[in-house]
Amino acid sequence: MELPAALIGVSLLQLLLPSDAFVSYSPHSLRRRNADTKRRTPHRSALHASADTHPPPHDPYCESGPLLRNNKGEPWVAQRNRPRRNRKSAVIRRMVQEAIVRPSNFIYPLFIHEGESDEAIASMPGCSRLSAGSVLKEVEDAMQYGVKTFILFPKIPDQLKSNYADECYNPEGLVPRTVRAIKDKFPEAMVCTDIALDPYSDQGHDGVVENGQILNDHTIAQLCKQAACQARAGSDVVAPSDMMDGRVGAIRDALDSEGHITTSIMAYTAKYASAFYGPFRDALDSHPGFGDKKTYQQDPANGREALIETALDVSEGADILMVKPGMPYLDVVLRLRAATDLPVAVYHVSGEYAMLRAASERGWLDEKKSVMEAMTCFKRAGADIILTYFAKNCAKWIAQDGEPCY
Ligand code: PBG
Numbered sequence: 001m002e003l004p005a006a007l008i009g010v011s012l013l014q015l016l017l018p019s020d021a022f023v024s025y026s027p028h029s030l031r032r033r034n035a036d037t038k039r040r041t042p043h044r045s046a047l048h049a050s051a052d053t054h055p056p057p058h059d060p061y062c063e064s065g066p067l068l069r070n071n072k073g074e075p076w077v078a079q080r081n082r083p084r085r086n087r088k089s090a091v092i093r094r095m096v097q098e099a100i101v102r103p104s105n106f107i108y109p110l111f112i113h114e115g116e117s118d119e120a121i122a123s124m125p126g127c128s129r130l131s132a133g134s135v136l137k138e139v140e141d142a143m144q145y146g147v148k149t150f151i152l153f154p155k156i157p158d159q160l161k162s163n164y165a166d167e168c169y170n171p172e173g174l175v176p177r178t179v180r181a182i183k184d185k186f187p188e189a190m191v192c193t194d195i196a197l198d199p200y201s202d203q204g205h206d207g208v209v210e211n212g213q214i215l216n217d218h219t220i221a222q223l224c225k226q227a228a229c230q231a232r233a234g235s236d237v238v239a240p241s242d243m244m245d246g247r248v249g250a251i252r253d254a255l256d257s258e259g260h261i262t263t264s265i266m267a268y269t270a271k272y273a274s275a276f277y278g279p280f281r282d283a284l285d286s287h288p289g290f291g292d293k294k295t296y297q298q299d300p301a302n303g304r305e306a307l308i309e310t311a312l313d314v315s316e317g318a319d320i321l322m323v324k325p326g327m328p329y330l331d332v333v334l335r336l337r338a339a340t341d342l343p344v345a346v347y348h349v350s351g352e353y354a355m356l357r358a359a360s361e362r363g364w365l366d367e368k369k370s371v372m373e374a375m376t377c378f379k380r381a382g383a384d385i386i387l388t389y390f391a392k393n394c395a396k397w398i399a400q401d402g403e404p405c406y
Contacts, residue, residue, distance in 0.1 A: 099379035101372065101386070103146030103398055107192060107345070108391035110135060111283050112178050113155040123279035124350055125357050127389055129155050132181065138392075139182055139189055145395035151192040151239060151387060152178055155284050156199045164208055164218075165200035169225035176233035183234040192237040192266060193230040195223050195251065204289035206242035206296060214295055216244050223247055224254035231260040239322070241268040243296045243309075249316030266345060267318035270306035270332050273297035276325045276351030283350065306332050310339050318342065320385065325349040327374060330381040337382025345385035346378045353389040368397050 060067040061075075070076040086096050113119065113129040121127050130138060139150060154174040160167040167173055179191050197219060198206045207214035208222065219242065227238045238255070240247045248267050255263050273294045281287045298305055306323070313321055321340060323332045324347035336344050356374070360367035371390050378386050388394070 099376050101375045101379055101394065101398070103391075103395035104148065105379070105384065105386055106147050106391035106395065107149045107151050107385060107387040108142050108147050109151045109153060109387055109389060110138060111153050111155060112174060114157060114174060121279065121283045123282045123354055124389065125354075125361065127283070127353075129283065132178065135178055136181060136185055139186055142392045142395065143186060143189060145392060145399055147391050147395045148188065149190040149192065149237075150182070151194060151237075153194055153280070153284060154178075154199050158202075158285075161200055161202040163201065163203055165197035165222055168197055168200045168222060169229040171229055171232065173229075176229060179230065179233040179235050190236045191234065192239050193235040195227050195230070195238050195240040195247075196242040197222060197226075198242070198286045199284050201286075202289070204287055206293065207244060212290070216246070219244050220247050220250045224250055227251045227263075228254050228258055228260070231255055231258070231263040235263065237264040237266050237320070239266040239268065241271060241324075243268065243271050243298065245312075246316070248313050248318050252317040264319040265317065266320040266322060267313040267316075268324055268347075269309045269313045269318070269321040270329070270336065271297050271322070271324045272300045272329065274300060274325050274349070274351070276328075276349050278351055279354045280350035300328075303332060303335060306335060307339055310336055314340055314342065320345055322347060322385075322387075323383075325352060326378060326386075326388075327352050330377065333378065333381040333383050343384040344382055345387060346381075346383040348374065348378070348386060348388040348390070350389070356390075372397060 059065060061069070066077060068076045068078055085092075087093055111121065111127065111129045112135055113131070115129065115131055118128040118130055118134050121129065128134070142148075142150070152175055156167060156174065170176070175193055179193060182189055182191050196206045197208070198204065201207075201209075203209045205214055207216065207219035209215070210218075223240060223242070223244070227240075230238055238251065240251055248265055252265060255261070255265075273292060274297070298309070310321060320343045321336055322345040323329055323336055326333075326346045326348040329346075333344060333346050352374075356365065356367065356371055359365040360370070371394060375386055375388070375390075375394055
């Protein structure tokens with residue numbers, strides 16, 4: 001059993017501070033001093049004026065009431081600790097702000113495809129499957145606002161999909177070609193690539209399928225080839241996203257044995273079997289062909305299980321750990337933050353993007369304020385890195401308004 005870190009923090013504070021630090025101060029002597037300035041309760045006879053009179057309103061200044069009067073006769077709650085003092089102006093609020101979102105915290109996911117022109121993604125308004133030319137333009141655009149890290153997700157044509165997903169390690173495939181193009185044109189851009197079979201699987205699963213089962217170790221053999229292929233193309237960070245057991249260690253060894261010792265691994269450590277991935281699967285046309293992903297992705301009901309995955313990914317050599325989805329899983333972000341000193345990333349997934357976009361389009365939410373609040377909450381929960389389709393927009397807002405921009 002473990003206590004939430006916030007609770008532990010509070011009880012430690014109570015041990016350290018004098019016991020009256022948390023109690024509002026209202027000694028009787030103050031009441032006596034204030035007696036002469038106190039308003040009197042209505043006279044008894046007034047209360048009995050008619051039989052159906054309601055009970056009189058409680059007088060907050062009466063002997064048992066909460067209010068006193070100060071030396072100027074003004075109402076006064078004898079309260080020394082007033083946290084509102086640290087919120088009294090924009091300047092002090094900014095000065096004491098704990099969590100600050102910077103453009104450099106973002107990883108910007110980009111959808112790519114073989115087409116000559118961009119294709120809008122209906123369930124993700126504002127996002128498109130980008131052509132080779134548009135990817136470079138989008139990278140350039142985002143970099144101008146300080147977003148310099150990208151992660152690529154390919155939409156693969158059906159005829160290249162198979163159960164073993166062999167297209168995933170084709171050196172001339174869409175992902176390696178795009179990585180090379182970005183790194184050639186923008187050497188300082190950091191490119192991350194997803195390691196999973198689903199975009200390439202004719203089964204719509206993240207693993208090799210046999211008799212309706214997802215095979216763990218056969219899948220890992222393919223992931224190792226995929227990771228090596230991407231590292232050769234120049235990927236800076238490979239991000240295994242399929243939740244197969246033992247994949248991080250195997251990929252680390254596969255990379256190291258080829259000399260890719262500087263290629264980082266960002267592990268999707270606590271990736272849940274979530275309904276919030278729906279729009280992403282529309283984008284890649286990667287909905288599961290049968291069943292669901294619950295035999296490999298985590299049950300949304302489980303928090304402790306994320307710590308089992310954390311211990312494994314750390315011991316297998318992950319450089320960055322990730323929690324996914326984001327907003328409904330902030331408790332998991334907090335748990336990982338407490339359990340490891342590695343950087344923690346959080347993925348604000350497609351369904352979360354779609355919800356905020358849809359409500360904003362209808363005028364039900366202020367897009368900038370609600371999106372920036374969500375981003376700030378990720379940082380407050382302990383995330384260092386945020387993957388979000390809003391990355392470029394957020395960086396623009398930050399550039400316009402300074403920090404914070406809500
Ligand atoms: C697949 C993968 C998924 C996402 C990232 N990598 C979907 C899934 O597991 O089905 C989801 C991202 C999003 O919803 O934004 N390995």
